[in-house]
Amino acid sequence: MFPRRVSGRFRQLKWAIMAVTLGIYYLTPWIRWDRGPNLPDQAVLIDLAQRRFYFFFIEIWPHEFYFVAGLLIMAGLGLFLFTSALGRVWCGYTCPQTVWVDLFILVERWIEGDRNARIRLWRQSWDIHKWRLRLTKWLVWLLIAAATGGAWVFYFADAPTLAGQLATFQAPAVAYTSIGVLVATTFVFGGFMREQVCNYMCPWPRIQAAMMDDGTITVAYRDWRGEPRGKHRKGAKAAAASRIATAYAAPESAADAVVQQGDCIDCMACVNVCPAGIDIRDGQQMECITCALCIDACDDMMDRVGQPRGLIGYLALTDETKERAGEPPVPMLRHVLRPRTIVYTVLWSLIGVGLVVALLMRSDIDMTVAPVRNPTYVLEPDGSVRNIYDVRLRNMSNVPRDFSLSLTSDAALNLSLQGEDASTVSVPANEILLQRVYVTAAPGSSAATGDHTDLTLMVEDFAAGTSASVATTFNGRVSQ
Amino acid sequence: MSDSKPQTLVEESDAKIGTTGHDWDGIKELNNPLPRWWLWTFYATIVWGVIYTVLYPAWPLVNGATAGVFGWSTRGEVAAEQAAFAQRNTPLANALAAADLPQVAADTSGELHRYAVSSGAAVFRTHCSQCHGSGAAGAIGYPNLLDSDWLWGGSVSDIAMTVRHGIRNDTDGDARWSQMPAFGEILSNAEIDAVVEHVREISDQEHDIALAATGAEVFASNCASCHGDAGEGMRDEGAPDLSDAIWLYGGDRDALHTTVNQARFGVMPAWGARLSDAEVAAVATYVHQLGGGEAEIEKVHP
Ligand code: SF4
Ligand code: SF4
DSSP states (O other): OOOOOOOSHHHHHHHHHHHHHHHHHHHGGGOBOOOOTTSOOBSEEEETTTTEEEETTEEEOGGGTHHHHHHHHHHHHHHHHHHHHHSSHIIIIIOHHHHHHHHHHHHHHHHHOSHHHHHHHHHSOOOHHHHHHHHHHHHHHHHHHHHHHHHHHGGGSOHHHHHHHHHTTOSOHHHHHHHHHHHHHIIIIIIIITHHIIIIIOSHHHHHHHHOOTTSEEEEEOHHHHOSOOOOOTTHHHHHHHHHHHHHHSGGGHHHHHTSOOSOOOOOHHHHHOTTOOOGGGOOOTTOOOOOHHHHHHHHHHHHHTOOSOSEEEEETTHHHHHHTTOOOOOHHHHHOOHHHHHHHHHHHHHHHHHHHHHHHOOSEEEEEEEOOSSSOEEOTTSOEEEEEEEEEEEOSSSOEEEEEEEEOSSOOEEEETTOSSSEEEEOTTEEEEEEEEEEEOTTOHHHHSSEEEEEEEEEETTTTEEEEEEEEEEOTTOO | OOSHHHHHHHHHHHHHHOEEEEEETTEEEEOOOOOHHHHHHHHHHHHHHHHHHHHSSOOEETTEEOOOTTOOOHHHHHHHHHHHHHHHHHHHHHHHHHSOHHHHHHOTTSHHHHHHHHHHHHHIIIIIHHHHOTTSOOBTTBOOSSSSOOSSOOBHHHHHHHHHHOBSOSSOTTSBOOOOOOGGGTSOHHHHHHHHHHHHHHTTOOOOHHHHHHHHHHHHHHTHHHHOTTSOOBGGGTBOOSSSSOOSSOSSHHHHHHHHHHOOOOOBOOGGGTSOHHHHHHHHHHHHTTTTOBOOOSSOOO
16 A cells, blocks of 8 residues: 555644644653652553552542443443544544554655655665665664554553663563564554554444444545546536537537536546545445545645535535535534434433542442351351451551441341451551451341341441441351 | 356366366366465474474373473472472461460461461361361361360460361370260160250250259269260360350250260371471461460460
């Protein structure tokens, strides 16, 4: 594939988006965030060893992974929303594959020249000149790939420290492996496989077909205006016009004359710039990533031959009949606001609001309770019945805190902590404490002789006034 | 459909690449060459295979397999890893073996306590869970280690003593030893039934009042010397408390009758012969903190 250079408003937009997305990717790990002592001061950090995920002021513990799941669902719905409204905008503008391929092609063009020069070079035999150009290109690609893989690992460790370690060859092996894999994939996918990744490896082109309908805005060729295409000759249009005029005078040859020539000058510009290697004039195709480069190319051509722009443009299929009839198209906004997109937007916002609410309501104290089922209960010499619970107490704050445990139940039950005289334990800052808890029912009591009794374990931090509770059951002697 | 096209196809291909000579009812198998990358990958795997079998254990022989010039084996790797872990734990294990066990057991947040509990849990799962259950809840004839009922004492040093020397085994002279006579040879069946009713009475179970009264006399003259006047048991003798809710061999009439009639004789091996001092200390600490552990009683232990 040798896409030609193109300039225009969409190309400008793409450059801008590329700069922004790459900027975010490379710079994010270097943003600092002060969380206090003993905590990483990196704004975005996936700490696998400590099993914490830091995102600015948000700190996610493994048991709160539903936040991440929620964000993933939101990302998915967002993708649905944009696809049903605007087709493959994700693919065309922000997909990492597109962004890096764009970057790689930029380098390629810079070193080897534009389309024609590259084709010539590709055909040419491997002499020193070709070797020199190729090696330079590969080298620059490799540098970009290395930067890509390098930036990735910084999300998983303190960036400045890791950078130092990497430079002095002291970083953990997994860092080098990750970088190696990412360098290889970036180099191969971005440099050599390009649109084939989209066509053969990425499932999205096939899924997106289901997300789109006739109202979706895609890149399309206005064949009713362009066809039949013909080579541009100075005056051809005028000739055609005069023929039309003649045709009106002599209606029997009118059909002939009117269809003489459309606006497409068959210059192949749209085909040459297409990174997916397709001819948009054949209609909407699976491979098209709606990158709009063909729009830029054709608009440029239209400007040169003095025809109105928009032979290729963003439009919805539903507009076609209208446009054929010469009516103005439905406004963009009407296309975008369809029941389908509104449903997606509502779902998306609901999850978003839910996550924000959950985030605001979550407490920095948390407990999970695992009743010990081996054995289900323990009989004591005096006939009382004891149940054991493995309780995990999480102190999600930066100071050690005293957690007090208590229980509520309709039946009379007694709570005690293994290894503690009181019912209070101290949990270090940012740690999980595993505490065995005994709950005892007095001899002959309903809980001791019955089957299951409901109870609620409660953990409180009196100093901070926060609490959490978990409902569980107590097994009497009847249960087995 | 015209049949000319497929024919030309075959003929063209035949001319270019030939067939394998296989021909089934006019269907020929073409001798298409494999893609070059595929062939090279194939050759590379052969080379790789040869190198691999030289370097690593590979070919099965009569008594084992070729060792490979690296001398590497998964077994050796595991052994090395185990040795490395043992090495890393050595200081803690030594400290535990030398430590004052009651002190270790009492200091629940101490490093030695935590080491003892986790390594003791491993020892327990390996050597003890077969009889006492993986959750230490025991079974009929095998004491439950989670409750606070102890035949020979529940302080950590009592437990360590039991673990080290075992119970009623012939291998360790210091084993805990007690033996109940088989009263079937001493008492009549009626007397045994009566004493069973008495035992059910003192342990708060449903019983025959008249029989139990007779049984009380039998008990006083035959059983009280070990189990105590009120059946409260005697730990120094390993004589169980008969007034509580816990029965090692069952508290129903049949089980009690069998116990009195034949006597029970549970045996536990002397683990001191198989486990290191640190392991004995660890497993005792582990069992002690399961829920029934008792504080140290002021008395001299051997
Ligand atoms: S057809 Fe046009 S919009 Fe589609 S991929 Fe090619 S250049 Fe981009
Ligand atoms: S760029 Fe425009 S004018 Fe040129 S071939 Fe494509 S559609 Fe026709």
